[in-house]
Amino acid sequence: MPYETDYTNQGFTKVGTRVNRPDGVDKVTGRAKYGADANAAGQLVGRVLRSPHAHALITKIDTSKAEKLPGVKAVLTGKDFPDLTGGNRGLMDILENCMARGRALYDGHAVAAVAAIDADTANKALKLIKVTYKQLPHVTDVDEAIKPSAPIIHDWVRTAGVTPAPTTASNVAQRSEFGHGDVDAGFAQADVIIEKSFKTEQTHQGYIEPHACLATLGPDGSGELWVTTQGHFTFRNVCASLLGLEVAKLKVTSSEIGGGFGGKTHVWTEPVALQLSRKANRPVKLVMSRDEVFRATGPTSSTSVDVKIGAKRNGKITAATAELRYQSGAFPGMWAMFGAMTSFACYDLKNVKSVGFDVLVNRPKVAAYRAPSAPMAAFAVESVVDMLAAEIGMDAVDFRIKNAAKKGTKASYGPVYGPIGIGPTLDAVKNHPHMKRKLGKNQGRGVACGFWFNFGGQTCTDLNIGVDGSVNLTVGTVDVGGSRASLALIAAEELGIDYEQVRVTIGDTNSLGHNDTTEGSRGTFSSGMATIFAARNAVEVLKQRAAATWDIPVEQVVWEAGEARAKGKQNNNLPPLSLKEIAAKSPRTGGPIAGHNEVVADGAGVSFASHMCDVEVDPETGATKILRYTVVQDAGKAIHPDYVEGQFQGGAAQGIGWALNEEYIYGDDGRLQNAGFLDYRIPVCSDLPFIDTQILEIPNPNHPYGVRGVGETSIVPPLAAIGNAVSNAVGVRMTHVPMSPPRILKAIEDGQA
Amino acid sequence: MNGVTVSAKVNGDAVQYVCPADESLLDVLRNRLNLTGVKEGCGTGDCGACSITLDGRLVCACLVLGAEAEGREIGTVEGLSEGGKLHPLQEEFIEKAALQCGICTPGFLVAAKSLLERNPNPTEEEIRYALAGNLCRCTGYDKIVRAVQSAAKIMRRGKKAAR
Amino acid sequence: MEVQLSGILSQAAGGARCVACTGATIGELLQSLVLQYPEMQMHLDDGIAVAVNGEIYRDRRDQPIPSNADVFLLPRIQGG
Structure with a gap:
């Protein structure tokens, strides 16, 4: 165990309460500053020219006319980004995605950029850039891309994970296999075997705030970047590597972030903005349009998955296999690998094998999207689990409970589980009033489970106590959904002071040591852990100051309820010293009082959820209405229950959109046809009911308070839960997400035929 | 720049600005009047992040031209609280x-x-x-x-x- | 001790799913692994995770490994 933990029967007075968030007033008054809300004196407007073709050689770019346009201060193409990657292929992929290098790889790929005195001039300049393309054959479908006849996206790609190593190029960038036991022997023991293929379409994280930054970079290589990001330290490191800067000379400040969900873990235009600024020697503000966000940033994979599961008549699964094909866009990814790892993670299986294939296509580079890759695998597996339960005549929840993973189970992706929550979430589902509600005509109910790893990572936190006893906590993880409130609660809990006494600041890259990107549900887990240790370090200083004031050994001082108390009969005459009293005297007892902590927050507990969903399908139109939706998830320990519920509800809503409406639609020409919120329809308020939640707390033994990450898992079950509900409502198995009205009507028709 | 001079009221205060004839009211509010509480999520009237009132009627600021606001009353999030009291x-x-x-x-x-x-x-x-x-x-x-x-x-x- | 390799990591060990290694800490274990299989270095540079008795570690190289521990090398996870 990384840390001594005594989470059981811990009495909390602050943690677990529903306090108002400290940044609430800023955010309801319009004062909070997001990516596009910062300005600098003399700033220019940056704009990016993008390829209209899915795949094309760029034979010539003539920027001379644009450069001559009055008001244009800098024009860039791929040539303006020398290769400083030192042979690091991953970095080169990032660079090439930021700006094409001789070849456009997808509709929307950046090919040139300008900085001009205003938006109008910048837009005119883009039109004056003449790009000569030679179109190449393209492929956008994951199954088409692995056919031998498919155009090869990168001639240098050899399929990794295959022995012996292949010698010819392929669109399959990587094969990853996980599992244990003997699946053939397992299927031989099965009484019933179900095998089915599934498809899911590509979706976007759909954060409401487009990517935006304000970049300043001088000829001396010193610069600043104000940017909406989930990881300003990572952005700093990546931008510095790509542009040949010293890390310490680039100060990156994360603005308030208007949603990320994984899409703001990667750089897109930030290196371009910095390079424009360097060339023009003026600040450059670069804000993406919504069209650019859809065409050129962060979607998740579209997938094609085959699942086969066998079980005994008594309901015990004997073997399970999955083959998962995930497209990663125009650059290699490891998204199918995560799909393969998560696919059977909910179950205790003797014989299991999952194989993932990461596939290149002419689409934008895939980015993480909330529990990346898990929802698609869960859709396929949880659908077959339902079919199998039905086939052997067992209740679908009982079937899951019988096969659920538990403490000591060897996970399908390798390690052995500690205490986990899949069983308890299923028990909660079984006993939930939702399951007893009567269903009417054309209505159906679905249940599904989901898993996500969670992780911690590098974290660095400062806690400073002011002379008036107020506390400034500086963290390096970004507040994506209320974590300031949770971290202030934790600091207040440790110090024994009022929540309102703590102010949490997100530190820029020059005020703290490195912090990993706020991803993997790590914000409250890891910064919470670092806050606890920073506060405990501060308490040690507080005790020393009290001991010095009393002139007694520090061993005789304890910290209780926000004050130093002198222990032992000989000290009975010493009244306690509060944090405020010690802080007030600090200038004369040794100076400022602070606690610091840097930690690799390992030991993030895995997370499980089970969802219930009731739908009504209109057999005339194929439209689906969500009648009821309930999320049950293990949070380890809910620091701020409101924001834990919020994560459950938000993930469920994104999953509902994915299940029913959202998809990237590509034409035969390889162009994205619905790059806007009108045609890429995310759920609106009138699409949804209230989303009920139940928080379970199965403590994570590796966190002092038992915290597990909660942000991501909630998006994993919805595709399958709704798939099962719709299938039950229409009497036909749904195998293609999104289950849009035309697809449902077609499934009904095909089912009747 | 062929500017249009506009006089309007924003959150009860008289304002005057000059903007190009094709500039959206959203850009005017954000870039000329510094009212960055009005957000841009799409620029096509699909997301509602730039919701404001124009003479009391709810509109998307990105779908209105700055020039159209002449003589009208604009309400933004910045005008919601009165004095020190939140709405x-x-x-x-x-x-x-x-x-x-x-x-x-x-x-x-x-x-x-x-x-x-x-x-x-x-x-x-x-x-x-x-x-x-x-x-x-x-x-x-x-x-x-x-x-x-x-x-x-x-x-x-x-x-x-x-x- | 026996170290189990998953996914693409086994390719670096010539396709082996399970290899013998020595080391009292994660750092020593990885060193021993690279000595035997130099191709593994590329994956270590990209980032991996080590599961010791079910506990997943990403960056803590000084983490002790008990004798007879169940050790599993995994690719590093990304999140959203």
Whole structure:
């Protein structure tokens, strides 16, 4: 165990309460500053020219006319980004995605950029850039891309994970296999075997705030970047590597972030903005349009998955296999690998094998999207689990409970589980009033489970106590959904002071040591852990100051309820010293009082959820209405229950959109046809009911308070839960997400035929 | 620049600005009047992040030209609180944890205020349809609807007390 | 001790799913692994995770490994 933990029967007075968030007033008054809300004196407007073709050689770019346009201060193409990657292929992929290098790889790929005195001039300049393309054959479908006849996206790609190593190029960038036991022997023991293929379409994280930054970079290589990001330290490191800067000379400040969900873990235009600024020697503000966000940033994979599961008549699964094909866009990814790892993670299986294939296509580079890759695998597996339960005549929840993973189970992706929550979430589902509600005509109910790893990572936190006893906590993880409130609660809990006494600041890259990107549900887990240790370090200083004031050994001082108390009969005459009293005297007892902590927050507990969903399908139109939706998830320990519920509800809503409406639609020409919120329809308020939640707390033994990450898992079950509900409502198995009205009507028709 | 000179009222204050004839009111508010509480999520009237009122009517600022505001009254999120006191909707959005990232919040507040002015006692369904033009990607709308319900109740009570 | 390799990591060990290694800490274990299989270095540079008795570690190289521990090398996870 990384840390001594005594989470059981811990009495909390602050943690677990529903306090108002400290940044609430800023955010309801319009004062909070997001990516596009910062300005600098003399700033220019940056704009990016993008390829209209899915795949094309760029034979010539003539920027001379644009450069001559009055008001244009800098024009860039791929040539303006020398290769400083030192042979690091991953970095080169990032660079090439930021700006094409001789070849456009997808509709929307950046090919040139300008900085001009205003938006109008910048837009005119883009039109004056003449790009000569030679179109190449393209492929956008994951199954088409692995056919031998498919155009090869990168001639240098050899399929990794295959022995012996292949010698010819392929669109399959990587094969990853996980599992244990003997699946053939397992299927031989099965009484019933179900095998089915599934498809899911590509979706976007759909954060409401487009990517935006304000970049300043001088000829001396010193610069600043104000940017909406989930990881300003990572952005700093990546931008510095790509542009040949010293890390310490680039100060990156994360603005308030208007949603990320994984899409703001990667750089897109930030290196371009910095390079424009360097060339023009003026600040450059670069804000993406919504069209650019859809065409050129962060979607998740579209997938094609085959699942086969066998079980005994008594309901015990004997073997399970999955083959998962995930497209990663125009650059290699490891998204199918995560799909393969998560696919059977909910179950205790003797014989299991999952194989993932990461596939290149002419689409934008895939980015993480909330529990990346898990929802698609869960859709396929949880659908077959339902079919199998039905086939052997067992209740679908009982079937899951019988096969659920538990403490000591060897996970399908390798390690052995500690205490986990899949069983308890299923028990909660079984006993939930939702399951007893009567269903009417054309209505159906679905249940599904989901898993996500969670992780911690590098974290660095400062806690400073002011002379008036107020506390400034500086963290390096970004507040994506209320974590300031949770971290202030934790600091207040440790110090024994009022929540309102703590102010949490997100530190820029020059005020703290490195912090990993706020991803993997790590914000409250890891910064919470670092806050606890920073506060405990501060308490040690507080005790020393009290001991010095009393002139007694520090061993005789304890910290209780926000004050130093002198222990032992000989000290009975010493009244306690509060944090405020010690802080007030600090200038004369040794100076400022602070606690610091840097930690690799390992030991993030895995997370499980089970969802219930009731739908009504209109057999005339194929439209689906969500009648009821309930999320049950293990949070380890809910620091701020409101924001834990919020994560459950938000993930469920994104999953509902994915299940029913959202998809990237590509034409035969390889162009994205619905790059806007009108045609890429995310759920609106009138699409949804209230989303009920139940928080379970199965403590994570590796966190002092038992915290597990909660942000991501909630998006994993919805595709399958709704798939099962719709299938039950229409009497036909749904195998293609999104289950849009035309697809449902077609499934009904095909089912009747 | 072929500018148009415009005189209008924003949150009760008289303003004057010069903007190109084709510049959106959203860009005017954000870039010329520094009212960055008005957010841009799409620029095509699909997300509602730039919701404002124009002579009391709820509109997307990105779909209105700056030149069209001549002589009219504009209301933005910055005008919601009076003096040091937050509007009940603002209070309840904080109290009910109705925001996560907060980028859509200004638009929701303006749209909800407009709804409650027209209908002080809306049903859940009326709230959901009135706010269907405002996209939120974080919350699943659950706590937003509850915050509007709660603010409506408080405002009705306030009106009764005032009578 | 026996170290189990998953996914693409086994390719670096010539396709072996399970290899013998020595080391009292994660750092020593990885060193021993690279000595035997130099191709593994590329994956270590990209980032991996080590599961010791079910506990997943990403960056803590000084983490002790008990004798007879169940050790599993995994690719590093990304999140959203």
